[in-house]
Amino acid sequence: MNLQPVDCFGEKRALKIEKRISDKIKDYENYSFTQLQDCALKTFFDLAQEFEDQRDFYAICVMIPKVFYNLECILHLVNPDGNLEMACHSEQLYGTFPEWSGGTTELFEEQVILNDSFFIPIKANMQLLSAPAHTPDKGILGMFEIHSASELTDHMKLFYKKYVNRIGFQLHNRLVTEKNKEHLRFIKSLVNDIGHNVIVPNMYFSLFFRRMKGKIDRAEAVGNEMRRRLDAVGTACKDSVAYEIRPLAEELQYVNGSIEEQFQQILSHYEQTSLFLETLLRRSHFEEGRYVIEPKVIDFREKVIRPQLNRYLPRLEERGITVDNQLSGIPDVEITVVADVGLISQAYANLFSNAVKYTREVYDDAGQPYKFIAVGMESLQGYFGEGKDGIKFNVFSTGRRIPPEETPKLFKEGYRGNNVETEYGTGHGLQFIKEVVELHGGVVGYEPTQMGNNFYFILPK
Numbered sequence: 001m002n003l004q005p006v007d008c009f010g011e012k013r014a015l016k017i018e019k020r021i022s023d024k025i026k027d028y029e030n031y032s033f034t035q036l037q038d039c040a041l042k043t044f045f046d047l048a049q050e051f052e053d054q055r056d057f058y059a060i061c062v063m064i065p066k067v068f069y070n071l072e073c074i075l076h077l078v079n080p081d082g083n084l085e086m087a088c089h090s091e092q093l094y095g096t097f098p099e100w101s102g103g104t105t106e107l108f109e110e111q112v113i114l115n116d117s118f119f120i121p122i123k124a125n126m127q128l129l130s131a132p133a134h135t136p137d138k139g140i141l142g143m144f145e146i147h148s149a150s151e152l153t154d155h156m157k158l159f160y161k162k163y164v165n166r167i168g169f170q171l172h173n174r175l176v177t178e179k180n181k182e183h184l185r186f187i188k189s190l191v192n193d194i195g196h197n198v199i200v201p202n203m204y205f206s207l208f209f210r211r212m213k214g215k216i217d218r219a220e221a222v223g224n225e226m227r228r229r230l231d232a233v234g235t236a237c238k239d240s241v242a243y244e245i246r247p248l249a250e251e252l253q254y255v256n257g258s259i260e261e262q263f264q265q266i267l268s269h270y271e272q273t274s275l276f277l278e279t280l281l282r283r284s285h286f287e288e289g290r291y292v293i294e295p296k297v298i299d300f301r302e303k304v305i306r307p308q309l310n311r312y313l314p315r316l317e318e319r320g321i322t323v324d325n326q327l328s329g330i331p332d333v334e335i336t337v338v339a340d341v342g343l344i345s346q347a348y349a350n351l352f353s354n355a356v357k358y359t360r361e362v363y364d365d366a367g368q369p370y371k372f373i374a375v376g377m378e379s380l381q382g383y384f385g386e387g388k389d390g391i392k393f394n395v396f397s398t399g400r401r402i403p404p405e406e407t408p409k410l411f412k413e414g415y416r417g418n419n420v421e422t423e424y425g426t427g428h429g430l431q432f433i434k435e436v437v438e439l440h441g442g443v444v445g446y447e448p449t450q451m452g453n454n455f456y457f458i459l460p461k
Helices: 009-031 037-048 054-069 154-236 238-278 283-288 299-316 341-358 429-439
Strands: 074-080 084-089 111-114 115-125 140-147 296-299 336-339 372-380 390-398 443-450 452-460
Touching: 009 154, 037 054, 037 111, 037 154, 037 429, 054 074, 054 084, 054 154, 084 115, 111 140, 111 341, 115 154, 140 154, 140 238, 140 336, 140 341, 154 283, 299 336, 299 341, 299 372, 299 390, 336 341, 341 390, 341 452, 429 443
Parallel strands: none
Antiparallel strands: 074 084, 074 140, 111 115, 115 140, 296 336, 372 390, 390 452, 443 452
């Protein structure tokens, strides 16, 4: 007999849904709505889906009671300042609204009768209260006013209460949809602004760097020529002026060398920052609503690993962390992988950033202290199927091993382990790595080792 595993979560959800259906059947039996009332609710639902314009929707809300029961209605909505305003009147659907003596500027949490008008609060969809749309205090979007309240039976009041509940649900959905459309319009505009005001101007820095490098090289050439002439003068005669100038020439050489070193650091920082900037703000990401990779055949060692490791070397050294043999775990042969160099470089940057923060000193069996990271790779034959090899890229760091109960959560958004201590972080880095690697058709993972922790990802070769 084949026994299928029981999905407890799915079973519980199914039972809950089944119970809610049964509850609703009982509710509607208790409501005892007439055929005309059912028709009014269905008409509202159908027309609310049919008409997209917000003013038309307001008109539908007040016209249902008027057409079906000849009752005048007003739709009052809360404005962004928190004040109640008339949004639509059944006597004048569009344009200037007539005066209405039974109006109110007060928000009631429950239905009330004032001046022969029946006021019902329009409540928001509670599941959408955290959505990016204006939701007033206590989740009340407005008030629905029905004239001639003295003519309403208790049963009609119940019907209108349920009717206004549907107005609230539809209205809140529309508010959220409109706010999302505004956000999308803003994002599209922002992407254009980023391209025009950030990405394009940033490209000009490469021209400035080339010019600066030319000046540095020229300064070095002038310094070399100065020393050559001083050497020639010193050889011809013991010129005291030459001997006085020589220390200045040597100082100039030292300063120029320092400028060259700092220039290379700034250039490297600029190149990596530009790579990340142009990759993360790529137009296709915003158009698709997800990361979109632009794969190229790249030398993984030289185009991805070495630049990122060089960026983090100063920070590793500041914390007394050594790099085990500087890429000794990666062969000198060119490792070619089809990948998005910008996104995969950021995955490595996140791994090295974590190594800086969480690498700790450990001791071997002989009591010898160690505090280092190791970067390596290995080929995995047939990992992705017959004839489909993979390459495993490792970043190991010494320290306390992550407890087994935490490892299933490591690559989840926002999760931070118990070893974070006082280190700053958001819990987003590993989740970002997972997302990027999976976009490349790869997998991520973690392995505890005798001296620490190894994080890795495997890409198709």
